[in-house]
Amino acid sequence: MRFTLPAASLIALVAEAVANTEKVIFTAPSAITIPNIRPGLDDLNLDTLSPAGLRTLETSLAVQFPSDTAPRGVQSWYLLKDLEPGRRYEVRVCWPATQPTDFWLDVHNLTHVFETPLLISSLADYSENRQPIDLQGPGRAQGEATSHSVLLLHIHSAADYFTSNRTLMEHPPAVDVDLILDPFLLNILPQSLGPTALYITVLAVGSFFLSGAIYTWLYQIAEIPKPHTD
Template identity: 35%
Template sequence: MSPDISEIGRLVMTLTTPDRSDGEESVPWTEQLVVLEGLRPNWHYEIRLCWPATMPTAFDLRVLDDLGVHHHLNTKPTLLHANMTKATTHRYLLIKARPDFVTPQKLSSAPAVTFELILDPLAFGVLPKSLLPVLGWLALAILVGLNLVLPLIHALLDEIVHGQRQKMVRIKSQ
């Protein structure tokens, strides 16, 4: 998965659990190794997973470096390339999943779960880049709202002040 600086990295994947024929009660974890390429050094990223609520699934995500990945080489890695000219690096993301629901019958395997993996660079190390347009529109809406509401508030306050001044003049003239 490669985050281009102008767009967010997205990957739709499906994990299937292997058949369970050894008599164990629980369905085993399914693993998928994803290579995160094109990461800029010293940048921070957010990884999000989205999956249907109708498929309750427990996920375990682990970011691995080159040394930690050799234990998981039995899984076929998913690889996406970035076309970036600046210095980049890569990491490995190990995604483990298993069903997270109770069923009256013993499952030998669970239905496949399709999920979307989103890799979003953090602007200023804090805000996901995908949030910046929303914040821009929110700031614009606040400015437009203030330009519409402030004159009304000013007119209302002027009216109140004018009324109070008239009362003061009447009191002084008596």
């Protein structure tokens, strides 16, 4: 099948639009009781996304080219907090098409991370690199325990291009990204698509009644007897 130039260009644009968005869809777990002792979740120094707080985070993610020791590049961690248990959410990472990158997104509950050596090691390394934390001495109580539905967002980012510039190949620049936490409406579609869905619904209903009115008008014109000229 041959495409004309405009059609081929349109297909290329659609491919680029899909290429710079990656997402993960999940259902929020039941709330758990988190003791208010140190060290705690806040001491991990992770950026936090929350439905009632920051839902879009503009940041830069370090990347590297895949290797035998890091086949998915660089790892980073984020905290998803104050979720509504049983509600569906999606987290999207959006980045410019001018910075070709592969992303992998996963969400884990706290128990799974703390019981998996590879995950807890990755989380500890990321937290330590962001800000050294003094964990010496026993934890001490800070107040009453709180209950939250929380998850940890685990992101892998790997550069996905080739250039003759040796410096860029050895030290690829960080990628500018938007991390977006999007709740689902009635667990059916993302909240950000609500206005679009409403617009399409109004347009469809309006088109139905408008087409009916036009059909009736045309039918009435066709029924009007034409005067005889003789």
